Amino acid sequence: MKARGLMVAAPRSGGGKTTVTLGLLAALRRRGVAVRAAKSGPDYIDPAFHAAATGREGRNLDSWAMPPALLDRMLAEAAGEASLLLVEGAMGLFDGIGGAPGRSGAPADLAGRWGLPVLLVLDVSGQSGSAAAVLRGFASHDAAVRVAGAVLNRVGSDRHRRLVEEAITPLGIPVLGALPRDAVPVLPERHLGLVQAEEHPALEAALAALAEMAERYIDVNAVLALGAPLPVGAPARQVPLAPPGQRIALARDAAFSFLYPHVLAGWRAAGAEILPFSPLADEAPSADCDACWLPGGYPELHAGRLAAAARFLGGLRTFATRRPVHGECGGHMVLGQGIVDAEGARHAMAGLLTHASSFARRRLHLGYRRATLLADGPLGAAGTVLRGHEFHYATAEPGADEPLAAVMDGEGRDLPPMGGRRGWVSGSFFHVIARETP
Template sequence: MTTGLLISAIRSGAGKTTVTLGLLAALARRGIRLRAAKAGPDYIDPAFHAAATSAPCINLDSWTMPPPLLQTLMARAAASADLIAIEGVMGLFDGVPAIDSRSGSSASIAAQFGLPVILVLDVTAQSQSAAAVIRGFATHDPSVRVAGVVLNRVGSERHRRLITDAIAALNVPVVGAIPRDAALALPERHLGLVQAGEHGDLAKRIAALADMAETHLDLDAILALAAPIETSPARSNTPALAPPGQRIALASDAAFSFIYPHLIDGWRDAGAEIVRFSPLANEAPPADCDNCWLPGGYPELHAGTLAAATAFRDGLAGFAQTRPVHGECGGYMVLGEGLEDADGHRHAMTGLLSHTTSFAKRKLHLGYREAKLLADSAIGSQGALIRGHEFHYASLTDIGRDQPLVDMINADGQPLPERGGRRGHVTGTFFHAIART
């Protein structure tokens, strides 16, 4: 029977990614069959999880994914693992207001699958007060069980002892205490960690995190806390999004890497074939494909290379004359007429849509989105409701002259101005699609 646990924290930045990666890498050394998952919409952390476990990482999000899809994804992961470790998002109970269990919080995932929670607590500048924090989290929601605590950024042995003694009365075991060590931090970029594939020394970094976990975490105690995963027979037999074509040309390189594994798996399960190509290598979408998908990523870091990739740009334009092309977030930026990089330099993009984007004046656009499609497109048919998210710092400096693709609302039901664009066979939005409602 597959067991599982969820690693969460009281807030973002407490160290749960470091703890999760160290735990995964240390348990992988023991030869345990592992699968990792990430709660919430996230492209970057799962790549590190996959590197630590040598197995694909899945995303589980209760707001964008209907319950049958969540059940399907968890059941498939459990079929190939003895233990599933899920890294939470933000603080344990952070999410959006919801009348049902679809809040998008880490707690909602723990409750749905009966997962015990290991709470990572940054104890910088506090000692016995940590016990009050743990008491509050442990009693906040009866459906969520805080099974253990990892103390992070501990200042000294005396600091650790003061906190551990205070927590002892709560019947919540302390299963690790990690000292302050800046060398354990992974480099960050504007959307989070620098991508796993960009680290030439990734294996060395993961090994160091495994060493940390073996030294400072009680691995046997953590394994003993893992509980059987509660899955339901109510599962989905249809992909989260219908395949946009039979042979899908998927842009895939350092500029275009943000696509969720459950989408690709769902397309393949439905009989579609994924054919990868690299715009940064000046490759055009293969001519024998019937749809082209440009996912998100970091095109602003490679704008000059993309502007000079004439074979890619000409090939994409020729492809778009007869077949659908869709771009989301970074892909949408490349479909426009121009992209201004962080230094204020404008680079000509493909011009298949008429908007212009800029990264020179950074502004965070972040949150859940529900899109109603105004026309048939790669992400669904006209009138369909698709849930997903936005997470980018680029802005539209010229909305262009194209027809809108979507009407968009946020998780609170408030309308949003960003509507994407469509012209001929070409569509795009800043919105990352995750699943049909």
């Protein structure tokens, strides 16, 4: 099956990309189209919604964190067994960081690299003719990026739509839909973005409503026709991150859900066996595994239950006496001495590292990170360079552990050493996306 590709992007965050993307995905699946989706950048929440809408696992495609050969492999995997791959942009179409051309992390990097036509979602609230100026600017900003169509969002009335479309007509870019400001289903949110797909109280109904919205207000046939052939060849065999063991005990529930699908798929491709367990159900990591991995998530929302999960905490402590344990972000919080929730209550955690985490004094930590490991461990040998992302609101109370990695931000500025390691245990707020290669 020869896949075609299309990107849904916008001038800024909050413009309606996810709404349009999910509506199109759900509508196309309902029509019987073999559609898959990917997310530009490091967002680990949207791919789960993509998977729910398509019935196929979502993927991340990150031009800053993934080396080019791995990026092409991720494209081939995302396009596998699909007739259409819909790539949802992050932030604005051209929003990235400084660096090598094509490796800024901006959605435009992917559109230019693979010739993905762009369907631009324009929030036209409070404007009419000015929307055409915005569209003209985006269409002409980069010759390698083709804006092939537009969807108007938050349209106030039929007259409003007519005025915007009349202004856009001379540009020769078709308007393929217009969403009234009161017609878009709202997905619930929390401090890191949308409430996770697996926690949505009525996800199937929400996706059905989004599909109805797309069918009613967007020319789905015209959008489908925009897709261009993807340059999918025989990709290089690359694993984003070497598995930490042959048998990996993986915490997996509503408190521990932020593990990139491509990392998990890479472990399996390398021959690792994954044994999930649920800390919220008071399950311990299997004793016959040779590594334990605690992903990120929302342990702060479940801190009381985790503190009371004696079998989980005891089993984790026993495991850590003889085998590697690693925690990313939320997992790192649970490996520490405790979590202080937003109300100021302190909940004791595993105590395998000496730091503590607090949400009583919230502070946003956000951005790309380049980490060099300072010692051998589950993430690789000392000196291994990893690229990834940090995104959390926790304030860390420092501990006395040895640091895990020397860190720079995405633009090469030094940051304080990150994370901690003690015995078999390591952790940090860093979400690994891929090993760095030339």
